Amino acid sequence: MRTAVSNVIDLLFPRFCLLCGSAVFEEYEKFLCLGCFSDLPLSMHSDPLENPMSKTLWGRCEFIMAQSLLNYQRHSIYADLFKEIKYRGRKDLAFYMGSLLGRKMKHELKQLHGSVLMPVPLARRKFWMRGYNQAEIIANGIAKSTGIPINRNQLTRSVHRKSQTEKSRVERWLNIQSVYRCSKLPERVKNVILVDDVMTTGATIESCVRALNEENNVGITILTLGFTQKA
Ligand SMILES: [Zn+2]
Structure with a gap:
């Protein structure tokens, strides 16, 4: 129920829908208007x-x-949500959407025994620039709604010498196939739930799965906030 205090807060600090920009007033309208x-x-x-x-x-x-939580087209307005998460520091939005995804998948994830959430690691340079790994914040949200623990340290990404944009498509694919590593997981881990923000071609996910399989024999599930197909 709305109180006089929350009415005053809304007047002093109006909140706006991230997609259409209209003012939001209700408690349940966290980041987006109801529409x-x-x-x-x-x-x-x-x-x-x-x-x-x-x-x-x-x-x-x-x-x-x-x-994935959302299936959307690359140039649709929904791509803005991912820009907010990646480039505008909206960790709160990443966490919220992660918890929605966790709620949606709770039943299916319960069937997996000995599972851990594993965020796809970010290149170190990007992590330094952004200050956080959005995949990890999303995993925190999933953990909150499912109670599944997070393994943050064993899947790692090596340092790039040459920028990805300087490479051809084939070079980029070959490169991404060798950047991830995963050490031997504890015996109790039977299932790994890989978490990322968006999947497009799947090259990153494919590479992470290969890295996981090198020293481990675990079931793998993939969860992302968005899936967008290249037009
Ligand atoms: Zn709106």
Whole structure:
């Protein structure tokens, strides 16, 4: 219920919907107005075993399930949400969306025993510039709504000598296939849930799965906030 205090706070510090910019007043309208929230391209009813995202990875790496919270087009307004998370420091939005994803997948994730969440690591330079790894904040949100612990240290990313943008497409693919490493996981870990912000081509995910499989025999599930197909 709204109180006089929250009315005053809204007057002094008005909040605006991240997508349409209209003022938001209700408690439940955290980042988006109700209209924009209900229009989100949620992949709520898609099958985690068979959906456009999992099909992108078929034949490339072995996994149990792959699911994203949103399926959206690259140039749609929803891409703005990911820009907020990546470039404008909206850790609170990353956490909130992570907790939504966790809630959506709670039932499926419960079937996995001995599971840990593993955020896809960020290049060190990017981490320094941004000050946080958005995948880790998303994993924190998932952990909050599922109670699954996070393993932050064992999947690592090596340092790049040459910028990715200076390379050809093939060079970039070969390069991304060798940047991740994962050491031997504790015996109790039977399932790894890889977490990232957005999946597009799946090259990063594919590389992480390979790295995990090198020294481990675990089931792998992939969760992202967004899936966007290249046009
Ligand atoms: Zn709106």
